Amino acid sequence: MATAFDVIVIGAGPGGYIAAIRAAQLGFKTACIDEWATPDGKPAPGGTCTNVGCIPSKALLQSSENFDHAGHAFADHGITVKGLAMDVAQMQKRKNVVVKQNNDGILFLFKKNKVEFFHGRGSFAKQGADGWEVTVAGKAEATLTGKHVIVATGSNPRALPGAPFDEKLILSNSGALAILEVPKKLGVIGAGVIGLEMGSVWRRLGAEVTVLEALPAFLGAVDEQVAKEAAKVFAKQGLNIQLGVKIAKVEAKKDVTVEYADAAGKSQKAVFDRLIVSIGRVPNTLGLNAEAVGLKLDERGFVTVDADCRTNLPNVWAVGDVVRGPMLAHKAEEEGVAVAERIAGQKPHIDFNTVPWVIYTSPEIAWVGQTEQQLKTAGVEFRSGSFPFMANGRARALGDTTGFVKIIADAKTDRILGVHMIGPMVSELISEAVVAMEFGASAEDIALICHAHPSLSEATKEAALAVHKRTLNF
Ligand code: FAD
Numbered sequence: 500m501a502t503a504f505d506v507i508v509i510g511a512g513p514g515g516y517i518a519a520i521r522a523a524q525l526g527f528k529t530a531c532i533d534e535w536a537t538p539d540g541k542p543a544p545g546g547t548c549t550n551v552g553c554i555p556s557k558a559l560l561q562s563s564e565n566f567d568h569a570g571h572a573f574a575d576h577g578i579t580v581k582g583l584a585m586d587v588a589q590m591q592k593r594k595n596v597v598v599k600q601n602n603d604g605i606l607f608l609f610k611k612n613k614v615e616f617f618h619g620r621g622s623f624a625k626q627g628a629d630g631w632e633v634t635v636a637g638k639a640e641a642t643l644t645g646k647h648v649i650v651a652t653g654s655n656p657r658a659l660p661g662a663p664f665d666e667k668l669i670l671s672n673s674g675a676l677a678i679l680e681v682p683k684k685l686g687v688i689g690a691g692v693i694g695l696e697m698g699s700v701w702r703r704l705g706a707e708v709t710v711l712e713a714l715p716a717f718l719g720a721v722d723e724q725v726a727k728e729a730a731k732v733f734a735k736q737g738l739n740i741q742l743g744v745k746i747a748k749v750e751a752k753k754d755v756t757v758e759y760a761d762a763a764g765k766s767q768k769a770v771f772d773r774l775i776v777s778i779g780r781v782p783n784t785l786g787l788n789a790e791a792v793g794l795k796l797d798e799r800g801f802v803t804v805d806a807d808c809r810t811n812l813p814n815v816w817a818v819g820d821v822v823r824g825p826m827l828a829h830k831a832e833e834e835g836v837a838v839a840e841r842i843a844g845q846k847p848h849i850d851f852n853t854v855p856w857v858i859y860t861s862p863e864i865a866w867v868g869q870t871e872q873q874l875k876t877a878g879v880e881f882r883s884g885s886f887p888f889m890a891n892g893r894a895r896a897l898g899d900t901t902g903f904v905k906i907i908a909d910a911k912t913d914r915i916l917g918v919h920m921i922g923p924m925v926s927e928l929i930s931e932a933v934v935a936m937e938f939g940a941s942a943e944d945i946a947l948i949c950h951a952h953p954s955l956s957e958a959t960k961e962a963a964l965a966v967h968k969r970t971l972n973f
């Protein structure tokens with residue numbers, strides 16, 4: 500006999516596990532199915548984000564930044580470090596502990612919220628009188644029925660044609676996060692978010708890093724001024740970023756040889772100890788049995804949804820990386836919450852224009868809303884104001900004055916249209932901009948708010964003042 504639920508969630512990444520918790524909070528009998536397992540076969544909920552994405556990458560970024568500071572920044576503070584060395588195995592061990600804390604935290608939250616967790620692969624079987632029948636295959640064999648099903652099956656790394664991931668020499672994000680010794684020469688294909696974050700980790704630990712990017716422009720989606728500053732700083736850090744390349748051949752034997760044409764069309768050959776391929780991700784619907792029940796996918800394999808995350812099937816919803824929109828954990832979470840609330844008859848709204856982006860390099864890059872390029876293309880008149888961290892007291896005390904905050908506001912109404920930052924801790928500073936934009940604030944609103952002194956956030960206030968050409972400290 501099938502166990503009956505109000506809501507079945509397939510996938511326990513940030514989209515799925517948050518949807519399950521919210522559904523349970525709203526009083527629904529909720530199941531969540533996830534197949535991710537630790538090397539010894541135990542459940543590892545949290546999806547890509549927890550296991551091979553956001554969390555482990557930030558753990559390694561922190562470790563490598565600490566090492567870099569100890570080697571380069573401490574001396575300026577009068578701190579002498581003798582015999583500085585990096586124990587990569589220990590760094591990885593710590594990362595694994597951080598990941599496990601998050602896996603365990605989710606299992607605890609499921610218990611606390613009375614979400615029933617099934618460890619295995621969830622597949623649609625059929626639509627019956629009691630709703631959707633979903634089978635679980637794996638350690639927890641079961642048949643469930645759900646009045647509603649939320650598909651939150653995430654995404655997988657895209658491989659280069661003819662160069663499958665072996666996770667030894669040709670690495671996806673999973674392999675890139677598990678390297679046990681610093682490669683002498685590391686190649687990275689794709690200068691996107693993963694390429695820059697992972698390239699930074701291994702560069703700081705001493706690898707010679709070459710990043711090969713197909714597009715002629717660096718960080719094309721980012722504000723041009725920010726991208727320009729980032730390119731300058733990354734080059735200074737020793738990241739060799741080559742733009743406009745065309746990969747011809749990748750061959751993995753004892754090491755990895757990459758043949759490519761450079762921006763001038765000249766044939767080049769590079770040999771690396773390891774190659775990270777980070778050229779985007781593809782939606783994952785493997786094993787869902789989508790075709791058999793008629794779940795509609797688009798031409799790129801994403802589950803087709805409307806603005807409210809409804810699929811073409813009655814009472815079947817989809818959220819997160821497996822649907823259109825940015826592949827970000829917090830976007831997946833917002834959709835998960837919104838779907839649970841829609842099932843409960845509420846009318847939640849997500850403003851995709853205020854979903855923030857952060858690249859956790861050093862300096863960090865963060866933005867929300869529109870770039871100058873987008874506004875120019877749309878013919879919107881705007882004013883912009885910037886303030887450099889060089890003129891910020893807290894940044895000077897920190898010893899990190901790279902970058903700036905830039906605010907773009909509508910020329911007539913002064914309403915904030917976009918905020919772009921590069922510099923220390925801007926992953927935290929961007930929240931003020933998100934709140935301001937959610938509340939429909941003007942640049943003047945931010946300029947009028949009292950910001951603590953000395954703090955990095957004063958750069959945001961000063962950038963708002965700069966929109967009206969009246970900065971106080973620059
Ligand atoms: P996922 O997290 O991919 O979870 C899907 C889950 O479903 C998985 O556990 C999978 O095993 C399970 N599943 C799939 N099919 C089935 C099935 N049939 N049955 C049972 N279970 C199934 N985003 C950020 O916002 N900030 C970051 O700093 C960040 N860093 C990242 C770093 C890296 C290296 C990578 C790769 C990604 C990063 N991301 C980051 C992106 C983020 O990880 C994803 O956007 C997010 O995980 C998407 O959540 P999701 O719930 O849609 O899918």
Ligand code: NAI
Nearest residue numbers: 689690691692693694712713714777778779780826857858
């Ligand atoms: P990406 O889309 O950020 O970058 C991929 C890059 O590869 C692009 O610049 C693209 O032009 C380039 N590319 C594509 N094909 C190529 C080819 N054949 N040769 C050379 N270059 C090529 O994708 P990435 O870095 O793989 O990350 C996937 C997603 O994961 C991101 O888009 C983001 O949504 C998410 N992510 C988010 C993070 C964060 O929020 N801090 C961190 C890491 C990942």
